[in-house]
Structure formats: C-alpha cells, structure tokens
Amino acid sequence: KNQVEQSPQSLIILEGKNCTLQCNYTVSPFSNLRWYKQDTGRGPVSLTIMTFSENTKSNGRYTATLDADTKQSSLHITASQLSDSASYICVVSARTGNQFYFGTGTSLTVIP
Amino acid sequence: GAGVSQTPSNKVTEKGKYVELRCDPISGHTALYWYRQSLGQGPEFLIYFQGTGAADDSGLPNDRFFAVRPEGSVSTLKIQRTERGDSAVYLCASSLDRALNTGELFFGEGSRLTVL
Numbered sequence A: 001k002n003q004v005e006q007s008p009q010s011l012i013i014l015e016g017k018n019c020t021l022q023c024n025y026t027v028s029p030f031s032n033l034r035w036y037k038q039d040t041g042r043g044p045v046s047l048t049i050m051t052f053s054e055n056t057k058s059n060g061r062y063t064a065t066l067d068a069d070t071k072q073s074s075l076h077i078t079a080s081q082l083s084d085s086a087s088y089i090c091v092v093s094a095r096t097g098n099q100f101y102f103g104t105g106t107s108l109t110v111i112p
Numbered sequence B: 001g002a003g004v005s006q007t008p009s010n011k012v013t014e015k016g017k018y019v020e021l022r023c024d025p026i027s028g029h030t031a032l033y034w035y036r037q038s039l040g041q042g043p044e045f046l047i048y049f050q051g052t053g054a055a056d057d058s059g060l061p062n063d064r065f066f067a068v069r070p071e072g073s074v075s076t077l078k079i080q081r082t083e084r085g086d087s088a089v090y091l092c093a094s095s096l097d098r099a100l101n102t103g104e105l106f107f108g109e110g111s112r113l114t115v116l
Helices: none
Strands: A004-007 A010-014 A019-025 A030-038 A045-051 A056-059 A062-067 A072-077 A086-094 A100-102 A106-111 B005-007 B010-013 B019-024 B031-037 B044-050 B053-056 B065-068 B075-079 B088-095 B111-115
Touching (some): A019 A106, A045 A062, A100 B044, B019 B111, B075 B088
Parallel strands (some): B010 B111
Antiparallel strands (some): A056 A062, A086 A100, B005 B019, B031 B044
C-alpha cells in the first residue's frame, strides 16, 4: 500500500534554532518527492521537488535530503524564524497512476 | 490569473443543502486536482482532470460528490445533500501538464465548508 508517514507530528522550537523533519514512504515505483509548507488557513506552497537521482536540494534556509534506497527524506530548517511556523507536508508520487500521496504533516511552531 | 483562485473562501450551509465550490486554475494549466483536507490531516485526493475529462475520480467518497470542467479551465465541485461529515477545506491545485513527473503543482487557498 502506498503510504507516506511523517514525524514528529508536532514540534516547538526557539527562534534561531535548527530543526529536522522526517518523511518515510512506501510509494512504488517512486517518481518524485516534494515538501510543501502550509500556513494556517492557506494552501500548500512548494519548497522542493526531488527525483530519484537527487540526494539533496536547498531552497534558502530549507534543505531537503532524499535516500531512495531506504525511502526516507528529511527537511532541515536552519536558523528558524517565527514565519517558519506552519505545517510541513511531504508528498510522494509514483511513476504510474495519477495520484500524489500526502503525509499528514508536521506542525512546526517557532517561539521567540 | 496570477494563481489558483477558489471561491467561496468560506461557505456555511445547512445539512441537506446543495453546494458548489469553484476553482479557477492558472491560465494554460491542463491538469487540475481537487483535494479535501480535514483539520490536522494532509490533503485527501478527490478527483483529477486532464483537460476537460476526469482522468481519475477514484477519490470521490460517494455519489453525492461530482465535479465538472466543461471547457478545460474552470472546475466546479458539486456536493448534494450535504452532511456534517462533509465539513472540511476543499483545495484545488493545477499544473501546466500532468504534474506527476516534476511539474510544479500550485494550490489555491481552499474553500472552507461548514455544514451545520
């Protein structure tokens, strides 16, 4: 069964600190993995897209890693800011079918 | 348009009523997706359009839900005889082409439906 699991479910960190969010998936055959940021009451916004051959991709203070062998991905946030408070969703697609498989997200709260 | 536009942003209705939610995708985007998101959950797939046709409607929960995209642009999600369990945020997303490869998928802000 194609599934995406994220951890932790929620996280609270101090402003300026780093954090890492995890995503494990069983989607097969793998096509690509995306990380989205979703602010409260808003639609998800893409942070990174990684294909099978990519191990790491950065977008400003966000760095995503992908290990296609272990089917794991992480999103590392450096020097967190209050505006990073949001839900971070891992999304995986397969090379067959029409669907994206969404994780339930990690709710991040950055406090001053 | 500049982005994916969804209307209404909020809809409160009574149980048993009919509701229509509209999605205006980015101009030229052929792929359009509808999702439903409950509080604290990730988006749940409902239906996918490629052009005017529904390429995959396997996520529609039952026959009270229906979606159309008659001209390959604007799409309308229709919910008949609404139930309290239909309360959720309905998200629309579009892509220039079939987004499952590496195409960027753009989401609207969602329509929050509350069924009393």
